[in-house]
Amino acid sequence: MTERSPIIHLYFSNMAHESRLLREAKAAVEEGLACEAVGIGYGDGTLPPEQAMARNVSFLRLAPPRWAEGGGKVARLLRWPMWTLSAARAAARKKPSIVQAHSLAALPASILAARLFGSSRLIYDAHELETERAGWSGGLKKLARLAERALIGFADETIVVSGAIADWYANTYGMEKPHLIRNMPEAIPGTTSNGDGLRAELGLGGDDIIFVYLGRLGHGRGIPLLVAAFRNVGEDRHLVLLGDGPMQGDLLKDTADAANIHVLEPVPSEQVIGYVASADIGFSMIEDVALSYRYCLPNKLFESRRAGLAVIVSNLVEMANFVRAYGGGWIVENDPDELAKLVNSLTRVDIAAVKKEARPVPTWEEERERYVAIVRSLV
Structure with missing residues (x-):
């Protein structure tokens, strides 16, 4: 050529x-x-x-x-x-x-x-x-x-x-x-965790702990599990569902009475990392409903780590192996009671310690x- x-x-x-x-x-x-x-x-x-x-x-x-x-x-x-x-x-x-x-x-x-x-x-x-x-x-x-x-x-x-x-x-x-x-994800210059973006939009203070789900609001991604768990946690533990999809309308209705659950519109992909950097923990709670899900490594998991967040993942093959290899998070079964127990137990000291021990993950x-x-x- x-x-x-x-x-x-x-x-x-x-x-x-x-x-x-x-x-x-x-x-x-x-x-x-x-x-x-x-x-x-x-x-x-x-x-x-x-x-x-x-x-x-x-x-x-x-x-x-x-x-x-x-x-x-x-x-x-x-x-x-x-x-x-x-x-x-x-x-x-x-x-x-x-x-x-x-x-x-x-x-x-x-x-x-x-x-x-x-x-x-x-x-x-x-x-x-x-x-x-x-x-x-x-x-x-x-x-x-x-x-x-x-x-x-x-x-x-x-x-x-x-x-x-x-x-x-x-x-x-x-x-x-x-x-x-x-x-x-690609490296995005200027990503900080200084209280801007998500935390500022929600009007939350430094004592509030923000947990984020990124991506499509669809079935098989553990969203009902997250909602059920966060109905049984402390009021300072906030769940943010950042995305759109077929479940969005029902989620807005079903969580209207939950002050600590927030359903937000997605932001452009190039802004996601900087926007969520002021949160604390990212979720990747994929359900074991198909072999494709059992073997998946979602890009939202990597975006959470790139944003400086700790992560909580389902005990599925690739995601669990990722946390074992690179640290930076917790592995939990897809059970709302187990998840609520973990979320309630985490302190800022715990989160800081897990982040400190995390090993650098591969980059794009x-x-x-x-x-x-x-x-x-x-x-």
């Missing part, structure tokens, strides 16, 4: 909060490995069809035809295959050096763009254990495994987000162990080097 070509990222989503995709796109452009990076998702009317995200990095959201809009059964059924074809064509027209699929749903479009409509290299970047998602039926999981087994061999390189998931892919498909690129800058090496080997 005598001159740089684009890198195209395909993701069957509305591209609203795709921080991992954006970090990788920026890395390739900043290292001079691509003239531009374009993320292609679908349009749902909530975000602009085209959006500049960084220098030479943009998102393109493909809207379905008018007749396929809305919630009709046929429209919903046809939306993914229609997006697959249109996304593949849009990607191929860019003549990319690399096409990167960010989910199993985006893998067929990526294969079409890279192999049928063009001659690009292909990266499969699985954001979770794709075939073991929460909420999927046994039949759907089986179908997904058959599809992934058939398609994963088209990828030149495969990337996953946790060590347990890497082992699962190697053992299940008899393939070479995928690369591990964890969801570490380290993960970035591994990603850049993969891209460099392909272009």
Whole structure:
């Protein structure tokens, strides 16, 4: 290749909060490995069809035809295959050096763009254990495994987000162990814990202890557990649920009578770390409802640590191993009484001691080097 070509990222989503995709796109452009990076998702009317995200990095959201809009059964059924074809064509027209699929749903479009409509290299970047998602039926999981087994061999390189998931892919498909690129946040200059941001907005004093949940307000993430626990703790222990999602409306109603539970709108991803730095402890209480959750390493866990918070995590494989390896927190069973007991027992001395003993965690800058090496080997 005598001159740089684009890198195209395909993701069957509305591209609203795709921080991992954006970090990788920026890395390739900043290292001079691509003239531009374009993320292609679908349009749902909530975000602009085209959006500049960084220098030479943009998102393109493909809207379905008018007749396929809305919630009709046929429209919903046809939306993914229609997006697959249109996304593949849009990607191929860019003549990319690399096409990167960010989910199993985006893998067929990526294969079409890279192999049928063009001659690009292909990266499969699985954001979770794709075939073991929460909420999927046994039949759907089986179908997904058959599809992934058939398609994963088209990828030149495969990337996953946790060590347990890497082992699962190697053992299940008899393939070479995928690369591990964890969801570490970027370093944000100026992050402080001086009482600004969250603590100031809530009007809480230095004696109040703030516990934060970051992310989507959806099922399987331990939110009912957190609410139940904080109904039985001291009034100086405050739970902040910072995010949006399908549970937001019910949470606002159900916690209206709880002075120590606060449901707040999300802030832009680049502001999260600085905003929550005045809190004390971050939660990652994922429920053991799917193998993908059992093996997950949520980026919100890393954001909490980067913000200088201690953490409380569920006793699930990867999150528990993270706390054992790097300290900085507590491991607890998913039981509201056990959680309430732990929350009530913690003092500022306890929290300060755990933070002091915490070991530095890997950063995105380290993960970035591994990603850049993969891209460099392909272009």
